[in-house]
Amino acid sequence: MSSSNPxxxxxxxxxxxxxxxxxxxxxxxxxxxxxxxxxxPARFMKVVTFDGLGQFSFFDxxxxxxxxxxxxxxxxDRFRDASVMVVNANFGCGSSREHAxxxxxxxxxxxxVGESFAEIFAGNCLALGVPTVTADxxxxxxxQAWVDAHPQETIDVDVEGETVTYGDTTVDVTVDDxxxxxxVEGVWDTTALMGANGxxxxxxxxxxPYVTGDGV
Amino acid sequence: MSDGTLYDKVWxxxxxxxxxxxxxxxxxxxHLIHEVTSPQAFGMLRERGVDVAFPERTHATVDHIVPTxxxxxxxxxxxxxxxxxxxxxxxxxxxxxxxxxxxxxxxIVHVIGPEQGMTQPGMTVVCGDSHTSTHGAFGALAFGIxxxxxxxxxxxxxxxxxxxxxxxxxxxGELGDCVEAKDVILEIIRRLGTDGGVGYVYEYAxxxxxxxxxxxxxxxxxxxxxxxxxxxxxxxxxxxxxWLRDTDAFRDDPEKFERLKPYWESVASDDDAEYDDxxxxxxxxLEPVVTWGTTPGQGVGISEPIPHPxxxxxxxxxxxxxxxxxxxxxxxxxxxxxxxxxxFLGSCTNARLADLRRAARLVKGREVDPDVRAMVVPGxxxxxTAAEAEGLDDVFREAGFDWRNAGCSMCLGMNEDQLEGDExxxxxxxxxxxxxxxxxxxxTVLMNPRMVAAAAVTGHVTDVRELPEREVDGEVEx
Numbered sequence: 001m002s003s004s005n006p007x008x009x010x011x012x013x014x015x016x017x018x019x020x021x022x023x024x025x026x027x028x029x030x031x032x033x034x035x036x037x038x039x040x041p042a043r044f045m046k047v048v049t050f051d052g053l054g055q056f057s058f059f060d061x062x063x064x065x066x067x068x069x070x071x072x073x074x075x076x077d078r079f080r081d082a083s084v085m086v087v088n089a090n091f092g093c094g095s096s097r098e099h100a101x102x103x104x105x106x107x108x109x110x111x112x113v114g115e116s117f118a119e120i121f122a123g124n125c126l127a128l129g130v131p132t133v134t135a136d137x138x139x140x141x142x143x144q145a146w147v148d149a150h151p152q153e154t155i156d157v158d159v160e161g162e163t164v165t166y167g168d169t170t171v172d173v174t175v176d177d178x179x180x181x182x183x184v185e186g187v188w189d190t191t192a193l194m195g196a197n198g199x200x201x202x203x204x205x206x207x208x209p210y211v212t213g214d215g216v
Numbered sequence: 217m218s219d220g221t222l223y224d225k226v227w228x229x230x231x232x233x234x235x236x237x238x239x240x241x242x243x244x245x246x247h248l249i250h251e252v253t254s255p256q257a258f259g260m261l262r263e264r265g266v267d268v269a270f271p272e273r274t275h276a277t278v279d280h281i282v283p284t285x286x287x288x289x290x291x292x293x294x295x296x297x298x299x300x301x302x303x304x305x306x307x308x309x310x311x312x313x314x315x316x317x318x319x320x321x322x323x324i325v326h327v328i329g330p331e332q333g334m335t336q337p338g339m340t341v342v343c344g345d346s347h348t349s350t351h352g353a354f355g356a357l358a359f360g361i362x363x364x365x366x367x368x369x370x371x372x373x374x375x376x377x378x379x380x381x382x383x384x385x386x387x388x389g390e391l392g393d394c395v396e397a398k399d400v401i402l403e404i405i406r407r408l409g410t411d412g413g414v415g416y417v418y419e420y421a422x423x424x425x426x427x428x429x430x431x432x433x434x435x436x437x438x439x440x441x442x443x444x445x446x447x448x449x450x451x452x453x454x455x456x457x458x459w460l461r462d463t464d465a466f467r468d469d470p471e472k473f474e475r476l477k478p479y480w481e482s483v484a485s486d487d488d489a490e491y492d493d494x495x496x497x498x499x500x501x502l503e504p505v506v507t508w509g510t511t512p513g514q515g516v517g518i519s520e521p522i523p524h525p526x527x528x529x530x531x532x533x534x535x536x537x538x539x540x541x542x543x544x545x546x547x548x549x550x551x552x553x554x555x556x557x558x559x560f561l562g563s564c565t566n567a568r569l570a571d572l573r574r575a576a577r578l579v580k581g582r583e584v585d586p587d588v589r590a591m592v593v594p595g596x597x598x599x600x601t602a603a604e605a606e607g608l609d610d611v612f613r614e615a616g617f618d619w620r621n622a623g624c625s626m627c628l629g630m631n632e633d634q635l636e637g638d639e640x641x642x643x644x645x646x647x648x649x650x651x652x653x654x655x656x657x658x659x660t661v662l663m664n665p666r667m668v669a670a671a672a673v674t675g676h677v678t679d680v681r682e683l684p685e686r687e688v689d690g691e692v693e694x
Contacts, residue, residue: 035649046281090411093410094346094442119414178378191368194371197372200232201269208243209475210338
């Protein structure tokens with residue numbers, strides 16, 4: 001997978017696609033505890049599809065009340081084609097809104113490297129085939145500094161090998177086991193996976209007292 | 217790994233199989249849906265030509281965008297009307313029960329599930345809403361999911377999950393005067409951090425938790441996610457069963473209640489259960505907690521000084537500096553006296569009958585400060601009806617509060633209830649994120665409902681212990 005153009009609204013990937021590597025230029029978004037209300041303010045969620053959400057990513061950080069651009073990496077020309085976002089700790093905390101990773105993905109983000117991610121956010125990213133890989137504070141800070149200095153150069157996120165390569169440097173990163181397996185083997189379409197187990201589901205349901213109403 | 221905890225048991229009971237990813241396919245006992253996060257999931261289902269697998273285990277409400285003033289249709293806000301219409305169509309096509317505003321049962325999803333008895337011990341409960349952790353108060357395993365997972369649950373009745381560790385948080389002793397469940401959870405998040413719970417499910421235990429009513433337990437479990445824990449629970453006990461006995465699910469079917477009770481009892485954590493981590497907090501030492509910053513972890517006791525960023529751990533300093541700048545607070549000072557423009561009593565954290573009763577006792581005979589606009593937004597239509605039957609609406613109205621209809625309202629500002637400009641809000645909600653209440657310059661101070669009432673009448677953050685309570689027509693006893 002290579003970097004996509006932020007102006008095209010990427011939408012969903014095919015359900016069977018494997019995601020072993022993500023390569024593209026980077027964009028640093030600094031700060032701990034960046035919540036999903038910042039990533040996509042609630043007023044942009046008054047929609048019944050995810051189409052077109054990309055333009056609202058970090059809207060209140062990027063624009064004034066008069067819609068003038070503020071200083072923000074996503075407004076800088078040098079980062080406009082970026083596809084690897086580099087963030088700090090507890091990124092995506094707060095609301096469960098999938099609108100947040102949907103907005104980032106539709107802006108052009110194909111992978112996120114960070115110190116840590118909120119669980120629901122990371123799960124939502126996986127459902128979209130967007131890897132969330134982690135490294136310690138020092139490593140992430142170095143990648144952010146490198147991206148700042150080399151906005152036109154490619155970062156390679158190796159999901160399978162759990163490394164990130166930038167310039168001449170390759171660092172180890174962590175990819176959650178289930179996430180790695182799901183992306184590398186292309187088994188992140190959980191609806192299809194689970195839908196194949198209908199009989200077992202019925203069996204489990206029938207064993208539950210509150211489903212059958214029989215008590216224990 | 218934990219062993220013998222409620223989490224282990226409920227997990228085991230609902231595990232269907234292990235997926236190729238190593239995740240567990242977990243059966244979902246109750247799937248709650250609302251208008252904001254479900255329409256895209258229904259769209260995905262239609263694209264795949266798949267029907268809802270368990271409509272009878274699914275229940276809908278409308279809460280996030282619903283207007284709390286004029287609810288006549290079509291809604292004045294065209295976007296809200298579109299979302300509502302879409303939900304109506306989806307539930308009608310799929311045969312899903314809907315607590316819509318004409319039913320008298322509508323309300324915030326985490327208020328109506330428990331009040332109708334849908335939420336039960338030993339159940340798995342999911343909803344496309346991070347505050348689904350609320351339902352853990354009943355000894356359910358309950359957590360928020362994203363829209364693609366809603367698609368999974370609609371299509372298969374299951375969710376794919378990895379098992380987490382269990383941290384027991386034991387709150388010992390008796391809570392002091394005017395110290396509420398909200399203060400306990402704000403203190404927990406302050407101590408363990410907003411990401412301290414990542415990878416964990418929280419079990420809340422100890423005397424201070426066990427002596428809470430169900431409303432209090434819900435307030436605590438509700439904010440588990442603010443501490444990074446996707447789920448939190450309290451083991452079911454007599455308090456839980458008493459609540460359930462009087463809900464729609466069991467009121468007219470005591471036999472069903474007796475049939476299920478042994479199951480509920482069986483899922484409680486064993487006395488010798490093993491935990492991955494245990495944290496103990498002395499509940500008797502707590503005082504009302506308010507936030508000074510822009511994450512729920514940035515809290516402080518009402519009589520304590522706001523921390524200097526340089527005294528905080530290095531990774532917290534930048535966030536603290538930015539938060540203090542946004543909030544315009546001064547380190548070294550207390551939050552007492554911080555002027556507020558708005559008082560919001562509502563949200564899935566604190567808008568149940570018990571919350572409104574306590575706040576009403578404080579408001580009775582007092583007046584909202586002339587510079588404050590104050591509103592009460594009951595958590596559900598049933599809460600509203602019950603409160604009105606007790607005359608609480610009159611108490612609030614006479615004091616100068618706006619008494620509104622049920623919904624999420626100003627907790628997240630998706631309807632017309634929003635902060636304007638840089639207004640400061642004393643709020644009983646759960647998130648003080650920048651922009652959360654509808655204005656990117658708005659300032660939110662989280663606190664318990666009585667503290668909100670106190671701030672409304674004084675015009676600034678106030679130690680509620682300094683305001684004597686009043687009786688409301690002799691009816692409002694805790």
